[in-house]
Amino acid sequence: xxxxxxxxxxxxxxxxxxxxxxxxxAAKLFSLCLKYSKNKQEAEDNLQNGFxxxxxxxxxxxxxxxxxxxxxxxxxNTALQTYRTKGMLSLVHEEYIExxxxxxDEEAISLDYLLALIxxxxxxYRMVFNxxxxxxxxxxxxxxMLTISEGTSKSNLSRARSILKRKIEANDAHSFLAK
Amino acid sequence: MKQKNIDRLFQEKLKDFEQEPSEAIxxxxxxxxxxxxxxRIFPFWYWFGGITAAIALFLLFQQKDTRTLSxxxxxxxxxxxxxxxxxLETKNNKLFREEQTTNNxxxxxxxxxxxxxxxxxxxxxxKKEIQSFKSTSQEPLLNKDTNSKQAIRTVKNKNVAQLDxxxxxxxxxxxxxxxxxxDSLNIVATLKPKKQTIKFNEDKIIAENDxxxxxxxxxxxxxxxxxxxxxxxxxxxxxxxxxxxxxAKNSISNFSYGFRVNYAINDRLSVQTGVHKLxxxxxxxxxxxxxxxxxxxxxxxxxxxxxxxNVTANPTVSPLGSSNQQDLRTSVKGTxxxxxxxxxxxxxxxxxxxxxxxxxxxxxxxxxxLFLDANKVxxxxxxxxxxxxxxxxxxxxxxxxxxxLDFDYKISKALYxxxxxxLKIQTNTFSTNEGGLKPYFIGVYSGLNFKF
Numbered sequence: 182x183x184x185x186x187x188x189x190x191x192x193x194x195x196x197x198x199x200x201x202x203x204x205x206x207a208a209k210l211f212s213l214c215l216k217y218s219k220n221k222q223e224a225e226d227n228l229q230n231g232f233x234x235x236x237x238x239x240x241x242x243x244x245x246x247x248x249x250x251x252x253x254x255x256x257x258n259t260a261l262q263t264y265r266t267k268g269m270l271s272l273v274h275e276e277y278i279e280x281x282x283x284x285x286d287e288e289a290i291s292l293d294y295l296l297a298l299i300x301x302x303x304x305x306y307r308m309v310f311n312x313x314x315x316x317x318x319x320x321x322x323x324x325x326m327l328t329i330s331e332g333t334s335k336s337n338l339s340r341a342r343s344i345l346k347r348k349i350e351a352n353d354a355h356s357f358l359a360k
Numbered sequence: 361m362k363q364k365n366i367d368r369l370f371q372e373k374l375k376d377f378e379q380e381p382s383e384a385i386x387x388x389x390x391x392x393x394x395x396x397x398x399x400r401i402f403p404f405w406y407w408f409g410g411i412t413a414a415i416a417l418f419l420l421f422q423q424k425d426t427r428t429l430s431x432x433x434x435x436x437x438x439x440x441x442x443x444x445x446x447x448l449e450t451k452n453n454k455l456f457r458e459e460q461t462t463n464n465x466x467x468x469x470x471x472x473x474x475x476x477x478x479x480x481x482x483x484x485x486x487k488k489e490i491q492s493f494k495s496t497s498q499e500p501l502l503n504k505d506t507n508s509k510q511a512i513r514t515v516k517n518k519n520v521a522q523l524d525x526x527x528x529x530x531x532x533x534x535x536x537x538x539x540x541x542x543d544s545l546n547i548v549a550t551l552k553p554k555k556q557t558i559k560f561n562e563d564k565i566i567a568e569n570d571x572x573x574x575x576x577x578x579x580x581x582x583x584x585x586x587x588x589x590x591x592x593x594x595x596x597x598x599x600x601x602x603x604x605x606x607x608a609k610n611s612i613s614n615f616s617y618g619f620r621v622n623y624a625i626n627d628r629l630s631v632q633t634g635v636h637k638l639x640x641x642x643x644x645x646x647x648x649x650x651x652x653x654x655x656x657x658x659x660x661x662x663x664x665x666x667x668x669x670n671v672t673a674n675p676t677v678s679p680l681g682s683s684n685q686q687d688l689r690t691s692v693k694g695t696x697x698x699x700x701x702x703x704x705x706x707x708x709x710x711x712x713x714x715x716x717x718x719x720x721x722x723x724x725x726x727x728x729x730l731f732l733d734a735n736k737v738x739x740x741x742x743x744x745x746x747x748x749x750x751x752x753x754x755x756x757x758x759x760x761x762x763x764x765l766d767f768d769y770k771i772s773k774a775l776y777x778x779x780x781x782x783l784k785i786q787t788n789t790f791s792t793n794e795g796g797l798k799p800y801f802i803g804v805y806s807g808l809n810f811k812f
Contacts (some may be wrong), residue, residue, distance in 0.1 A: 229388050281367065284362070299370070345370075
């Protein structure tokens with residue numbers, strides 16, 4: 182299989198194979214980085230560091246499970262690591278919302294706007310929201326990854342949702358167009 | 361406008377989201393990958409600076425031996441020579457151009473110091489010829505240089521040369537200064553028939569061709585060192601005299617060092633050779649030493665005139681017995697030391713026994729040619745040590761059969777460490793061996809091996 186050979190060559194530090202792997206996954210992983218980061222610059226940093234980790238550890242990939250899943254986990258961990266070392270914002274208060282729906286004109290809402298909303302979230306809310314909603318991790322897994330309790334994970338998610346809901350509803354096209 | 365689950369909104373919108381990062385990212389990653397590799401290599405040079413010396417030795421060795429290594433390349437240089445010839449024939453002064461090419465190739469590939477010596481010898485015998493040619497040969501120095509560039513370029517184009525072209529040319533340019541001294545030699549060369557000049561030329565091109573083929577092949581060069589013990593399991597005896605056959609013998613730890621070149625024929629099999637300096641020594645206890653004006657210790661020892669002791673296997677009364685001083689009258693116990701050293705050139709075949717890439721287990725066997733380069737017999741007592749001279753029964757040329765095990769540990773792609781306990785059984789070591797000492801030595805050879 183072609184991918185398998187590429188990976189093996191990467192493990193031998195073959196530069197061409199590394200470039201090919203990069204080209205195959207850069208776009209997918211960059212979008213992932215954008216979601217987990219505050220802004221484009223941080224996303225680029227995370228992508229770069231993530232790829233360095235991938236190339237360094239690629240010989241540890243034993244072809245169990247999908248390669249894409251494996252590299253995505255590395256990228257996510259890289260992003261988490263960034264904010265773990267920076268120190269997460271400690272949260273002041275908890276807020277639960279009952280209603281998890283929002284009133285929107287779906288057609289009028291762009292992807293860029295939603296991405297911007299995610300990036301504007303405080304670090305930990307952004308992590309939890311990404312991990313749970315967009316990448317399908319359970320609260321149990323998130324708690325482990327972020328070294329927080331499951332309860333905290335749940336409340337962080339809820340808080341993230343409420344911020345997003347408020348912004349979308351309040352907002353309006355104005356603030357969006359302003360951007 | 362309608363009610364929509366927040367999670368679903370984001371999930372659906374971001375499902376197929378992909379964005380190409382800027383091209384600078386890959387460039388950064390590449391730079392970082394390079395940087396890491398560079399950092400990894402650097403410490404090895406730092407730690408094992410000695411390996412550079414080994415490589416230098418290897419290159420020296422390599423240059424001397426290129427002619428014998430060339431059978432495979434013969435077909436290629438022939439083409440080059442023909443081309444070279446054509447190129448030369450278009451010139452007006454045919455003979456002179458050929459001379460120049462020879463000169464330039466020659467300078468770039470041969471030891472200059474060595475040539476200077478030759479020049480001096482030749483200079484005396486052909487002074488007149490030199491003088492008559494000197495004015496013409498000085499003048500086209502610049503032409504020579506460009507011509508040599510062409511010649512080298514031709515060689516390069518015909519081969520998968522990995523040598524940097526510019527570097528070769530640079531060398532040639534740098535050597536320009538030495539042309540003047542070499543001219544005299546050169547002129548002598550042109551006095552010979554034309555065909556010889558071309559043949560010489562061919563040889564040089566072969567020599568050049570071999571350099572790139574080495575760099576791409578399975579060559580390993582190593583610096584090695586080993587503690588060696590001469591006949592460690594012989595507890596008594598001596599090669600010096602049969603009267604010493606019952607004297608206790610001790611082997612003394614010595615060193616062998618040098619470099620080794622290994623060529624891998626395939627994954628399992630390789631041949632290796634090298635040059636080692638080898639020192640061996642042993643001692644015999646309980647010999648008796650007495651002062652003497654005329655040393656006539658043993659027939660196998662040629663003593664210098666200044667030696668003023670006599671060594672015997674048994675206690676004796678000194679000829680100066682009439683003296684009042686007791687320590688002059690009788691002999692005292694001493695230890696007899698024999699030291700001998702060789703330049704060793706081994707030729708061995710190595711076979712890899714296992715498949716592990718990190719740890720290798722090899723068996724090897726072969727022969728060594730040993731050239732005697734040190735020979736000394738001395739005696740020491742509690743009070744003094746005296747040189748007795750040289751042993752006359754050591755052959756200047758002898759051989760050994762070698763067998764051993766070789767364990768290697770790979771440090772990096774290009775570098776590995778090995779350790780090889782080896783038994784070398786000597787033959788033809790002594791012209792006479794009345795003391796009945798079996799000559800063999802055991803060494804534990806450790807080496808740092810640099811793979812090309």
